[in-house]
Amino acid sequence: MLSQAIWWSSIVLEVFLLTRAGSGRLIFRYPVFCGYISFVLLQSIFRSFVHRWNEQLYGSVYWTTEFLGLILGCWIVFEIYQVALAAYPGTAKMARNVLLFLFVLALAKAVAALWSDPHLLAETTAPQMERALRTVQAISIVALVTVLASYSIPFGRNLRGILLGYGLFIGGRVICLTFLPPQGHHFWFYAYSASYIGTLSLWLAYLWSYEPSPVPKRSLQLEHDYQRIAAATRRRLQETSGYLRRAVRS
Amino acid sequence: MIAFSSLIAGVALLLLLMAAATKGWLASRQLGARSAASEEDTSEPCPEEFITRVFSRADWEFVRGLKAGGIERLFEQERKKVALVWVRQTSALIRKVISEHARAARQSKNLEFSTEINIFAEFLMLMAVCGILSVAVQIAGPLWLGVLAHFAQTLSQRVTKLQESFQAGVLANAREAGSA
Numbered sequence: 565m566l567s568q569a570i571w572w573s574s575i576v577l578e579v580f581l582l583t584r585a586g587s588g589r590l591i592f593r594y595p596v597f598c599g600y601i602s603f604v605l606l607q608s609i610f611r612s613f614v615h616r617w618n619e620q621l622y623g624s625v626y627w628t629t630e631f632l633g634l635i636l637g638c639w640i641v642f643e644i645y646q647v648a649l650a651a652y653p654g655t656a657k658m659a660r661n662v663l664l665f666l667f668v669l670a671l672a673k674a675v676a677a678l679w680s681d682p683h684l685l686a687e688t689t690a691p692q693m694e695r696a697l698r699t700v701q702a703i704s705i706v707a708l709v710t711v712l713a714s715y716s717i718p719f720g721r722n723l724r725g726i727l728l729g730y731g732l733f734i735g736g737r738v739i740c741l742t743f744l745p746p747q748g749h750h751f752w753f754y755a756y757s758a759s760y761i762g763t764l765s766l767w768l769a770y771l772w773s774y775e776p777s778p779v780p781k782r783s784l785q786l787e788h789d790y791q792r793i794a795a796a797t798r799r800r801l802q803e804t805s806g807y808l809r810r811a812v813r814s
Numbered sequence: 815m816i817a818f819s820s821l822i823a824g825v826a827l828l829l830l831l832m833a834a835a836t837k838g839w840l841a842s843r844q845l846g847a848r849s850a851a852s853e854e855d856t857s858e859p860c861p862e863e864f865i866t867r868v869f870s871r872a873d874w875e876f877v878r879g880l881k882a883g884g885i886e887r888l889f890e891q892e893r894k895k896v897a898l899v900w901v902r903q904t905s906a907l908i909r910k911v912i913s914e915h916a917r918a919a920r921q922s923k924n925l926e927f928s929t930e931i932n933i934f935a936e937f938l939m940l941m942a943v944c945g946i947l948s949v950a951v952q953i954a955g956p957l958w959l960g961v962l963a964h965f966a967q968t969l970s971q972r973v974t975k976l977q978e979s980f981q982a983g984v985l986a987n988a989r990e991a992g993s994a
Binding site: 652653655658696699705706710713716717718724727731732735738741790791793801804805807 | 828869912926
């Protein structure tokens with residue numbers, strides 16, 4: 565009964581969100597995000613048909629669509645990065661390097677784990693695999709948000725909503741997957757499904773209508789003098805450090 | 815182990831986004847516009863002579879010479895307050911330097927990753943020093959900070975000397991073993 569209620573609520577909210585996105589022309593501004601919502605809507609309907617007509621096939625359909633959704637989710641993070649940092653090449657470069665470093669680190673960890681236990685891949689269940697991938701996704705979002713906040717990148721209401729909603733959804737999903745038992749409908753099973761309704765409600769509030777992201781004024785003088793800016797910052801920090809040292813030793 | 819690290823990542827993400835939402839880190843603030851809080855940050859640091867006086871023991875010796883317990887306590891309390899305001903002001907100044915740097919660097923096409931990491935590490939170290947200083951002032955008071963700093967320096971010198979003599983001993987033992 566509760567599962568049915570969650571399922572129907574998700575469908576209604578997704579349809580409503582897509583209708584709003586269509587009327588507010590958000591579809592053209594955030595095509596990947598709208599594509600993701602459409603995909604999730606279609607996958608839910610498709611899964612329910614498979615569950616009804618061919619239950620044996622349901623497991624493989626469920627996990628195939630789940631991993632396709634995960635890949636599309638990564639694309640949403642890329643869309644956020646692209647739209648938010650279009651006017652900030654410096655921060656975009658920083659974010660790229662940080663994300664690349666994290667990706668290499670995750671890859672190295674996976675290779676090391678497979679090297680030490682060659683049967684690991686065969687023994688890993690689909691939920692464990694999803695949890696591992698979602699964890700990498702969660703760490704990437706943490707890194708991206710940290711870089712964006714450090715450089716005080718201004719966000720429009722829509723983009724902020726997409727990032728907050730998707731981030732909270734991934735965070736919640738990782739926690740649920742950690743506690744989710746292999747079988748049965750327990751608290752974490754419902755929390756896992758219900759967290760998506762919270763995310764959809766948040767998206768609906770933030771994406772009710774289109775609001776453009778603030779555009780920065782180009783400061784050409786500063787744009788060309790990164791070395792000068794960095795040297796001045798380091799000098800000021802060193803001055804403060806000396807100031808602290810002299811005061812305490814007085 | 816993997817489950818635990820997943821849990822940590824999930825909780826960290828939720829906390830970070832909640833903080834971003836409540837503190838407005840990703841808000842659509844007007845670029846170049848400054849809030850009242852940042853206006854406060856722009857104030858220049860206290861003159862150095864004034865600060866050396868706050869941490870100096872000369873005035874304390876004078877007050878102690880008066881042999882009035884009430885004045886001594888009041889003096890200590892006031893000095894502690896002034897020292898804490900100074901630490902807060904200094905950490906605000908450091909934050910201002912970094913936020914100005916971030917505002918300038920974010921549009922730069924030739925930004926260097928290694929330079930940014932070094933600046934960020936320097937910033938974190940200075941903020942940690944301010945934090946430690948604040949706790950030390952709360953616990954020991956500004957008047958004993960100089961003594962504490964001197965004690966820490968002497969201790970670190972002793973440790974360095976001990977380490978050097980230990981290394982010399984290890985090397986001598988190795989040489990003896992090699993010759994035998």
